[in-house]
Amino acid sequence: MFLKKEFRILYLILFLTAIFLLFYFSLFDKKDFQSRTMIGKEIPNLKAQSLLKNEIVSLKNIVNDEVFIVNIFASWCAPCKIEHPFLVKLNQDKIKIIGINYKDNRKNAKKFLKNYKNPYHEILIDSDGELSINLGAFGVPETFLVDKNFIIIDKKIGPIDDQFVKKATSLK
Amino acid sequence: MRNFLLLLFLLMQTTSLADDVMTRSNQITKNLRCLVCDGQSVYESNSNFANDIKKYVKKEVLKKKTDDEIYDFLKKKYGESIMFNPSVSFKSIALWLVPILFFFLGIYFLFRRIRA
Numbered sequence: 144m145f146l147k148k149e150f151r152i153l154y155l156i157l158f159l160t161a162i163f164l165l166f167y168f169s170l171f172d173k174k175d176f177q178s179r180t181m182i183g184k185e186i187p188n189l190k191a192q193s194l195l196k197n198e199i200v201s202l203k204n205i206v207n208d209e210v211f212i213v214n215i216f217a218s219w220c221a222p223c224k225i226e227h228p229f230l231v232k233l234n235q236d237k238i239k240i241i242g243i244n245y246k247d248n249r250k251n252a253k254k255f256l257k258n259y260k261n262p263y264h265e266i267l268i269d270s271d272g273e274l275s276i277n278l279g280a281f282g283v284p285e286t287f288l289v290d291k292n293f294i295i296i297d298k299k300i301g302p303i304d305d306q307f308v309k310k311a312t313s314l315k
Numbered sequence: 316m317r318n319f320l321l322l323l324f325l326l327m328q329t330t331s332l333a334d335d336v337m338t339r340s341n342q343i344t345k346n347l348r349c350l351v352c353d354g355q356s357v358y359e360s361n362s363n364f365a366n367d368i369k370k371y372v373k374k375e376v377l378k379k380k381t382d383d384e385i386y387d388f389l390k391k392k393y394g395e396s397i398m399f400n401p402s403v404s405f406k407s408i409a410l411w412l413v414p415i416l417f418f419f420l421g422i423y424f425l426f427r428r429i430r431a
Contacts (some may be wrong), residue, residue, distance in 0.1 A: 273370075273374075275367065275390075276371050276392060279392035279393055281364055
């Protein structure tokens with residue numbers, strides 16, 4: 144009976160310690176919010192005016208049967224300049240990148256691409272942010288990795304990094 | 316004179332329609348959470364994200380879409396967290412019921428102990 148009571152106290156102490164440690168270590172967790180809502184869903188067939196050609200283009204006519212990337216960018220967005228070399232690298236690795244030019248001035252966007260190289264296969268103009276809403280995006284830059292069946296398999300809010308490039312190239 | 320009155324009537328109708336659209340859009344955006352802000356609704360926020368959603372909602376209201384259609388589309392894109400009042404699901408029921416269950420379990424064990 145005595146031992147049973149001792150064990151009960153021991154279990155209680157262990158339980159409370161576990162809860163304390165769980166809360167304590169969660170304080171130091173890196174909070175990197177990445178919404179997963181659109182992952183696993185089919186990418187909408189975005190349709191808009193092309194930035195470089197004078198025509199309306201639709202996503203599903205640009206890519207077929209290949210892994211590709213959709214990247215939301217703007218010339219006024221500073222983090223877009225940080226991620227740009229990674230997009231150029233992906234383009235060199237023969238991964239098709241579709242750009243969504245978010246609320247930008249056409250002239251500035253073209254100048255941006257001239258200064259930093261154009262890694263995009265096609266660029267759709269998103270003048271009022273509707274294409275981005277359709278993608279479930281939060282802002283610029285934001286990048287979606289899409290598989291051959293048009294299913295979004297990953298997304299990155301903020302500038303992409305080496306890890307994202309590695310993941311994309313491994314799926315090619 | 317008749318033409319003037321007709322013009323005045325049309326002008327009043329248009330203003331009233333614009334007011335209706337604005338009122339409905341505002342009501343909808345007040346129920347939507349700005350996902351890039353701290354505790355603000357889309358209506359209150361001036362962030363790029365909130366402004367895009369406001370513009371989208373207004374456009375859909377003009378297209379005569381119902382509130383539910385607009386909410387459903389946004390939930391599909393951003394998840395349940397975009398709503399200030401999330402709909403009832405298994406998870407939300409569990410969240411409410413588990414503490415109550417623990418409370419009654421506690422009372423049960425307390426009574427058992429007192430009786431013993």
